[in-house]
Amino acid sequence: MKFFKRSNFFPLKKKYNINHINSLFKERIAFQNIENDFDVNDISSLKFIRNNSILFLEEELNDKRLKNDNIHVITKNINNKNYYKNITVVDNLSDTYNKILNSMYFHEDQLGFQDEFNYINGSYVSKYSKISNSSEIGKNCLISRGVEIGNNSIIKNNVVIKNSIIGNNVIVSDNSSIGTTGFGFDFNIRGSQFLNPQIGIVFIDDNVHIGASCTVDRAKIDYTYIGKNSMIDNMVHIGHNTIIGNNACIAAQTGISGSVIIGDNVTIGGKVGFAGHIKIGDNVVIAARSGVTKNIKDNSTVAGFPAIDINKWKKNLIRQKRYGH
Amino acid sequence: MKFFKRSNFFPLKKKYNINHINSLFKERIAFQNIENDFDVNDISSLKFIRNNSILFLEEELNDKRLKNDNIHVITKNINNKNYYKNITVVDNLSDTYNKILNSMYFHEDQLGFQDEFNYINGSYVSKYSKISNSSEIGKNCLISRGVEIGNNSIIKNNVVIKNSIIGNNVIVSDNSSIGTTGFGFDFNIRGSQFLNPQIGIVFIDDNVHIGASCTVDRAKIDYTYIGKNSMIDNMVHIGHNTIIGNNACIAAQTGISGSVIIGDNVTIGGKVGFAGHIKIGDNVVIAARSGVTKNIKDNSTVAGFPAIDINKWKKNLIRQKRYGH
């Protein structure tokens, strides 16, 4: 997976000196200790630490990488405040995230996001995108800034691709939307303007097939990923931050919530749903219409809602039948 | 909610004098008593009575507002025929509705619906729409006649908006369709030409976020409504006449049938389905994958299909587990 350049997709609106960024969220600050002096120009996650960045820390974690001259950790109330070189404790992390990100970045859920397009063969293609000449794009598509498309890929018609890196030999079918906004916000504070800015991307690896009318949401900070050779049917929704391994097969109308991690060689039937933040192992088979609510171990076959071992599920059905009629 | 001007969206094809409109459906008439003389120029519902209109009455109801010099009640066989000033009893209300509406109004499910468009920045925008200059529209969109869009709203790409009033600070994401035709017809008479003309609108209130690949059907006569600050994820379908309160949160792939009434502050998980014509109270939480078949009281938390109190649902699961393996 690539370490992408965020500003290709989300231009920096303004750099903030670590000592001045406070002005954006000062009413939220409960504690602060800043030892270094640098210009903040990116956002880190625990997966990818970037220099001169802010890292929003959701839970107490003493990680050497965060004890760093170039990182500003913004967090909720935690015990070990002295561990970090640059730390701010705030009373509402989601709101602070929104205030900082909306001030630092241009993004599409805010007025004024800028892009410039060429109209090529019936589709709008950003001047700031990089598309291999060997790839083909149908009609009525929109390819926005920063998007990269590798070799020999086919983008069909009425497809929207934003904030994404697409590999080689990828097919994206009609009316699909790739790189759309993740459904992330503080559940207690609703309204379009309180969406957490989603400044990550979608990365679709080589030889992936994506059906018609699918949606793949971009990540909050890093990426939503679909691994090599994966076959995605129509009307599949893939939530933000979700990672799907190689050789997945996902049938129609399945929905995968945000931050799910799926291993390699997984086969998923139609209309399956996944709770967020769970982990599915390698070689797992999930029967159609299952509702997966917990982690699933490698090599399991599951069915039902909540999804359980398919043999147990079948036994339950037989038992119900016996008593039922 | 606004009392919208129907002809902004559905131009009148022809006004009919109350005494002449009979010609459209005379083979259906079983009884008629017309005391007044006026030109019919609108259609009423029990919610909004309009002057000089027809009201199609599905069930016997003695309501003073219908005992009116300016209303023509068309109904099935009822007992109290003398109650109304202008009444017609017909043997098939759906067919009569179709005959009258198709003759009175231009609408998009009939050939010859007229609109005129400007091609602005890559999208088709009706000359008969009203869009605030402070709002932004992406590429490959279609905004049709009568549509109003308030301030600071963002319509992304490949979005279709018809027959709708959109408030301020609303976001509609890629490939969504707003104001589409409600799935309404006499179940015993099928075929595209027997669709009941849907001459209502969609009203999306301020600060609503609508995800990608959603569909919101316009109402039959009044409106389908989404209340302030509501957050709608991707691939959500909202049926015609449905009313959703403020601060709703609705996760991906949920489908809400027609004529559902949902209160304020409701949280609905992914892949939930709703039967039509039910009422969901305020502050209700509905777990993912639930199938809601009945009214739900305020402050309830439900799960399962048919959806029941979540604690009962969990007990059922535990019991099944115990007996099952």
Added chain:
Amino acid sequence: MKFFKRSNFFPLKKKYNINHINSLFKERIAFQNIENDFDVNDISSLKFIRNNSILFLEEELNDKRLKNDNIHVITKNINNKNYYKNITVVDNLSDTYNKILNSMYFHEDQLGFQDEFNYINGSYVSKYSKISNSSEIGKNCLISRGVEIGNNSIIKNNVVIKNSIIGNNVIVSDNSSIGTTGFGFDFNIRGSQFLNPQIGIVFIDDNVHIGASCTVDRAKIDYTYIGKNSMIDNMVHIGHNTIIGNNACIAAQTGISGSVIIGDNVTIGGKVGFAGHIKIGDNVVIAARSGVTKNIKDNSTVAGFPAIDINKWKKNLIRQKRYGH
């Protein structure tokens, strides 16, 4: 149902003499006996035998139509090899199919598919399509080569129609995709380039209504069919090769897998799912949220997952309730 001309949709890339086509898949050949000499110019199915064609036979079948001077049967290992005049046994039928079809036909899941468009009233319409003047097409649509649209049909906005024959008085609503690629491939060999070429079409018969954001996949070799007067709601997915009879009513978010056969006058609720390759009789009613896994007899009413007789399903529910709380 019409016997369509395949090359209208999928131009022949190259004709192969039956004795030379071997070069495409020689490493797969286990046995071969060719008695005739002709140029292969089409593909047959067991439903429609075409002259000078190849028929890929999945299972042993002695059918007089295949004992023919103009047919080349390519199959897996079978017992009665001497029955056919022209037969090749291969070790991998799916891969052989891919190799032959990708060499013989241009199709949209391969680079270099050619079409030429006129931009008419805001939509791209292939020069090789045939659309009745009495039909209307909205904005931002794509109608590709070979498509035929009958009289008085309405294609709304942002609709993609490919590889399809559309009858009279058909309505296709916004953001739907008709004629998209069937989800067919050898489950053991994944990746976009291993999709089985889908060189069939979609045939939508007269008076059908298709809602918004639907997908109808074209057949592998013959057609996916929707019968007269059928009413399809929003976000319905119909898989490849599926046949739906007349007067169907299918509510929103239902998904029908590939190769399902559905009779006449069927009523299907919302969010129903179907396993592939099953047969549903006439006059069947399927309750919302059902998962249909087996054939259903004429005149049945079913519910649940797996779908069973609705009265049994209701009894089960009552029993669960009694024991549950």
